Amino acid sequence: MKIITRFAPSPTGYLHFGNMRTALYSWLIAKHYNGKFILRIEDTDIKRSSKKYIDYIKKDMKWLKLNWDEGPFFQTNRFRLYKKYLNYMINNNIAYKCYCSKKRLLKLKKYQIKNGIKPKYDNYCLKKKIKYSNKYYVIRFNNPKYGYTTFNDQVYGNIKIKNSELDDFVIVRNNGIPTYNFCVVIDDIEMKITHVVRGDDHINNTPKQINIIKSLNAIIPLYIHLPLILNIDGKKLSKRNDDNKILKYKKNGFLPEAILNFLLRLGWSYGNKEIFNINDMINLFNIKKINKSPSTLNIKKILSLNKYYMNNLPLSYISKYLRYFLKKNKIKMKNKTNLNIIINNFIKHFNNIKEMSLYFYYFYKNNFKYNYKLFKKFINYKLYKTLIILYNVINNIKKWNYKNINYSIKNISFKKKLKIKYIFILLRIFIMGLKECFSIVKIIYYIKKKIFLLRIKNGIKFILKNKFYFTKK
Numbered sequence: 001m002k003i004i005t006r007f008a009p010s011p012t013g014y015l016h017f018g019n020m021r022t023a024l025y026s027w028l029i030a031k032h033y034n035g036k037f038i039l040r041i042e043d044t045d046i047k048r049s050s051k052k053y054i055d056y057i058k059k060d061m062k063w064l065k066l067n068w069d070e071g072p073f074f075q076t077n078r079f080r081l082y083k084k085y086l087n088y089m090i091n092n093n094i095a096y097k098c099y100c101s102k103k104r105l106l107k108l109k110k111y112q113i114k115n116g117i118k119p120k121y122d123n124y125c126l127k128k129k130i131k132y133s134n135k136y137y138v139i140r141f142n143n144p145k146y147g148y149t150t151f152n153d154q155v156y157g158n159i160k161i162k163n164s165e166l167d168d169f170v171i172v173r174n175n176g177i178p179t180y181n182f183c184v185v186i187d188d189i190e191m192k193i194t195h196v197v198r199g200d201d202h203i204n205n206t207p208k209q210i211n212i213i214k215s216l217n218a219i220i221p222l223y224i225h226l227p228l229i230l231n232i233d234g235k236k237l238s239k240r241n242d243d244n245k246i247l248k249y250k251k252n253g254f255l256p257e258a259i260l261n262f263l264l265r266l267g268w269s270y271g272n273k274e275i276f277n278i279n280d281m282i283n284l285f286n287i288k289k290i291n292k293s294p295s296t297l298n299i300k301k302i303l304s305l306n307k308y309y310m311n312n313l314p315l316s317y318i319s320k321y322l323r324y325f326l327k328k329n330k331i332k333m334k335n336k337t338n339l340n341i342i343i344n345n346f347i348k349h350f351n352n353i354k355e356m357s358l359y360f361y362y363f364y365k366n367n368f369k370y371n372y373k374l375f376k377k378f379i380n381y382k383l384y385k386t387l388i389i390l391y392n393v394i395n396n397i398k399k400w401n402y403k404n405i406n407y408s409i410k411n412i413s414f415k416k417k418l419k420i421k422y423i424f425i426l427l428r429i430f431i432m433g434l435k436e437c438f439s440i441v442k443i444i445y446y447i448k449k450k451i452f453l454l455r456i457k458n459g460i461k462f463i464l465k466n467k468f469y470f471t472k473k
């Protein structure tokens with residue numbers, strides 16, 4: 001039997017860690033068994049669905065390389081198919097038209113609540129078998145009235161529900177649009193889905209869906225409901241919280257390898273193994289190891305995984321990413337041949353590529369704007385004078401190497417009785433436009449003498465232009 005899985009997001013928001021973990025597990029099952037992975041967009045909630053979110057679903061999945069073998073299929077393009085099934089169901093008394101008014105349903109609900117009865121449709125139109133040609137109607141599923149529906153969830157184990165507790169739920173609304181519980185079943189049947197992976201918020205829908213599948217004599221897939229993911233403060237992930245969006249991490253220069261590894265470990269483990277490349281994931285993934293209890297979104301973990309991958313993936317790959325970010329900041333990388341050496345020297349200081357690109361921005365951009373406040377706060381007369389000396393001393397270095405630059409700076413600090421930390425602040429402000437940065441001496445070495453001198457000159461021009469008046473101490 002060919003294993004077929006699907007990811008079926010509703011395009012009503014950006015994908016967050018919860019959605020993407022579902023996509024990953026579903027993808028992994030398909031890959032592990034050499035099967036097929038389908039992308040299906042569940043867009044029947046027309047008011048809340050949008051093209052923007054569809055685009056982001058595709059983009060985010062491509063970024064993580066969760067490529068789909070078929071699709072994307074859109075439920076709104078499949079109404080003809082649903083209609084075919086509906087006709088069959090109505091003709092065979094598996095579904096029926098319900099003409100009850102909102103007013104009647106509200107009255108019924110009120111009555112049931114008042115009398116301690118669980119609110120539920122009373123099957124009025126099923127019993128009456130009325131037919132009008134000029135009245136709005138919904139279509140309801142004629143759910144079995146007796147017995148039980150059971151299924152063996154691959155995570156939660158056996159689940160058993162009394163059919164009498166299930167409603168004759170609506171499968172087509174009065175605007176003619178079929179509902180989620182109906183479309184999902186028809187699509188799963190038509191696409192021959194073998195494994196349904198989704199969030200456990202759908203557990204309650206499953207018996208309803210199974211009953212529709214049974215009524216159509218189709219094959220029931222395996223169900224894998226994934227436990228909740230909680231925020232660090234123990235609350236349910238919200239679509240509205242930016243921190244949960246995959247897109248945010250993509251924009252902030254996290255590596256897809258780190259995000260995938262993080263998603264995999266959100267509720268799944270393999271001994272003590274922490275690092276999984278894509279082949280490990282495909283080979284080792286096993287439904288039985290999915291954790292039943294909710295997992296917590298630990299942002300620190302994402303950071304540490306990202307750092308791991310930044311330091312362990314090939315430099316050429318990291319450099320490609322960095323170039324992309326630099327390009328966004330209008331830094332052209334032509335003739336910047338030493339980029340790999342520089343990355344290699346500095347990468348350990350950064351958590352993500354965006355952070356690194358900010359550094360490299362200052363590194364490569366010669367005419368960046370100096371920060372007025374920084375100058376105002378840190379530059380004084382003595383430092384200014386020292387800077388002039390530094391300019392000359394560094395200008396006179398014959399052999400441009402780290403040792404000589406370091407020696408010259410230390411020597412000035414010693415002679416001028418000025419703590420080295422002040423000289424470093426001065427250099428950082430003039431060379432990088434930043435109060436803090438790593439290894440300023442290394443940076444000076446890599447930007448080379450010409451750029452070093454140019455930046456000091458630019459800094460001095462900035463001081464004169466802004467008329468900083470120093471009090472001589």
Ligand code: GLU
Binds near residue numbers: 009197
């Ligand atoms: N469209 C549903 C959702 O986004 C998925 C349902 C399913 O996978 O069956 O929650």
